[in-house]
Amino acid sequence: MSAASPTSSVHNLENRSSIKRLTREHFALYRGYLDGVSIEQLHATYGDATTDVRATRRLIELLRDTLSGAARRTRDVEATHLLRLRPGSIPEAQRLAASEMPTLEAYREAVDPNGFHSEAELLELYRAEFPLENAPGVDRRTTRNARLRRRQVDALARMEVSLVQAPQRDHPVASWLEPAIAGRLQRTGIHTLADLLGFVEQRGHRWHASVPRVGPKAARRIVDWLALHADSLRHTLSKRAVTPRRRLSSSDPGLARPRQSGIVPIESLDVPAEIDGSNGTNRARNLIFQCSLNTDLQAIDAWLATRQHSPHTARAYRREGERLLLWAVNEKNKALSSLDNIDCAQYIETFLADPQPAARWVGSAKIERFHPDWRPFVGGLSDRSRETARAILHAMGQWLVDQNYWASNPFSGSPAVAIDARIDVSGRSLDHKQWQSVVRATSRDRYSQRELRDYLALNLAYSTGLRRAELAYATTGRLTHTALRSTIDKGWQLAVPGKGCAARIIPVPQAVMELIFESLRARGLPGDPGACPVDTPLLAHFRTGKSLTPDGLGQVFRRLFSWTAPLSTAQSLADLRNRPNASTHWIRHTHSHYALESGADCREVQARLGHANLSTTLLYVKARRHGQVASGKTGVLPNR
Structure with missing residues (x-):
């Protein structure tokens, strides 16, 4: 019987002399047996598919002994006998039509061949079944058999009431x-x-x-x-x-974890009242401008509500506020509103660089927030990541001071973390031969739906220079086309949301649009983006049709790079050493290099890439020059 089957508690019956726990399913099985259902049918209904019919037959024998023994212990003589009757012991009237009333010896041989009952018990049972001295007629036999069958059913019901057990939480x-x-x-x-x-x-x-x-x-x-x-x-x-x-979507209430203490996501964190921030040592005490926020959790939630510029920004701000609160509560045993300058400096300079103990703080990036193995870190932070965390937390502290929640900003005294240039573009892009290797490795005469999606992702990234998250969130509703030289020639553009209300308009080459048309048709959608729902993702999961996550898109590019054939140039060794680290951003760097090499204005490239500062774009100018890449199916050129 299966692990979930009604009688699964009594496997390996040959090694047992009794049943530990009788369930209602046990009684259902035995009731079917007494009703004359075949052993084969009972095995198909109640048995384990991994065993044969003999296991169910042994179980029935064990149930007969167990039920009869229990009835005998309770001095229920009638149940003791009736529950041992085999199917057919109470025959139909048609079979008794020509029969005579049996003698006591014949009755003993029929119902108690093993001498289970005493002489007095057997005589009592005999008289109960055959109350008249003379053989009854057919109608009398029919009445007697029906009465005996009801008594058997009643006896089994009595035993079920007294013996049946339901599983309890403390049962093994x-x-x-x-x-x-x-x-x-x-x-x-x-x-x-x-x-x-x-x-x-x-x-x-x-x-x-x-x-x-x-x-x-x-x-x-x-x-x-x-x-x-x-x-x-x-x-x-x-x-x-x-x-x-x-x-389940990521926002489904079914994924929410219950409130608890420890290292858990902020939305599930239960902070002890004594360190919840309501009486923090750094709380503002201005009685004139009292803050409506009472606890640190409320304060962080209110701060995050003002920082919903984009999903990426919201995640980054939540991550830093969450990490600091968890550290304060679990490592310092302090309220967030009780941290001082020394605590904050220790957090930025020491803890973020190496979160210890690692078993408590560090986990896998693939584990989702609702999982019990979730941890707020995947490892120590680089200098740049620690500086980003410091800047975000300094901004949070200043906002809390402005809201009259904190008396002072403890991050004001934390020095900036020394970092190198913001973007290291040297050696993090593909030259002409490397790009052609990637294109050759991913090109097919005929594409599966998944291969076509991956090839589209590669060319869309190369021709637009979009970030990984921007590619993941691109939809058909953000595509527009306008007439160029005639009403036939159309130019396609993709709107990319930015912070606040700002949005970038990125031109999309016609060759890439052809791939988009083909990909939509392969997914069973109209080939025209305008005929699709506005939220249709350009890069979708090939089974579900839903948008890829940024991490999922990152896996796509890692797979694409892993397919690339080894280079045959003298620098192959260095290229192969770096190739496992290649990511979506390498394609973005490659796009930027080529656009500048092709004569595009720096400010045009800055606007296309979404750089806040021109100095960031100028880093590409200083990098080494790259060869040109062929257009068409062997690699799409970015538009000028």
Whole structure:
């Protein structure tokens, strides 16, 4: 029987003499047996697909002994006898039409060949079944058999009421699940049903991936069994535990973690009252302009609400505020509003460079926020990242001072972190031969939907110079086209949102637009972007059709670079050494180099790339020159 099957608590029956726990499903199985249902049918309904019919037959024999023994202990003589009757012991009237009333010896041989009952018990049963001395007629036999069958049903019902058990949270998993599955769970540290429920809730729909040798099918049966007994277990599995992650959006309430202390995302953080900031030593005490914010969590939430310029900006600001609050509460055991200049300097200069203990603070970038293994860091921060964090937190501190929440900004005394040039473009772009290697490796005579999407991503990035997130969020609704030299020749442009209301208008070459048309048709959409819903992503997941995340797009480019054939030039060794680090930004640098090489004005390139300062764009001018790249299907040239 499967891990979720009704009688899964009694596997390996040949090694057992009794059943530990009787469930309602056990009684359903035995009721079907007494009703005359074939063993084969009972096995198909209640048995384990990994065993044969003999396992169900042994279970029925064990149930007969267990139920009869329990009835005998309670002095229920009638149930003791009736529950041992085999199917056919209460025959139909047609089979008794020509029969005579049996003798007591014949009756004993028929119903108690093993001498289970005493002489007095057997006589009592005999008289109950055959109250008249003379053989009854057919109608009397029919009435007697119906009465006896009802008594058998009643006897089984009495035993079910007194013996049946429902799974409880403190029951061992070995009492309910098949031994093989229970053993694998126990080796993972899951010993009780409460442990199992907590494990499934924490790990989500793919919880079984953390249990060796428990696959999706077995996990599905276990989850179904837990859902079947939700009332007795006093727990209904959450939406996240029973729904595949791909069917839940990142904002779905089912992904929210319960409020708790420790290293958890800020939206799930429960800060102890004594350090929640309501009485922080750095709280402003201006009675005239009192702040409406009471706790540090409220203050950070209010600050983040004013910094929703773009999804990327919102994530960056939330990340820094979240890290600082978690550090203050868990490492310093202080309210955020009690940190001083020394604490903030230690945080920027020491902790961010090497978050310790690493097991507590550092995790994988692939783990989502709702997962229990989520951590706020993926490693120590570089000097530039620490300077970015300092600047963001300094701005947050100043905002809190302006809101009359903090008395002073503790980050005012933290010196800027010394960093090199903002963008290192040297050696982080592709020359003519390298680019051609990438194009050759990704070109196909015929593309699958996924290959076409990847090839489009490569050419769209190269021809526009967009950042990874900007590529991920590009949609058909942001594409426009206008007449150039005639009403037939159309020029396509892509609007790229910026901070606030600013937006960049990027020209898209016709060759890239042809790839977009082809990609849309391959996805079953109209080839005309204007005929598609405005939120249709240009670069979509090839199975779900939803937008790729920036990280997902980064994986696309890493895969594209991994396909590139090794270069045959003298600098191959150095190129191959750097190639594993190639990223989406390399294509952006390559676009910038070529645009400047082709004579584009620096300010034009600055506007196209979205650089806030011209000095950033001028870094590309100082870099080494690159050869030209052919246009068309062998690599699309950026527009001038």
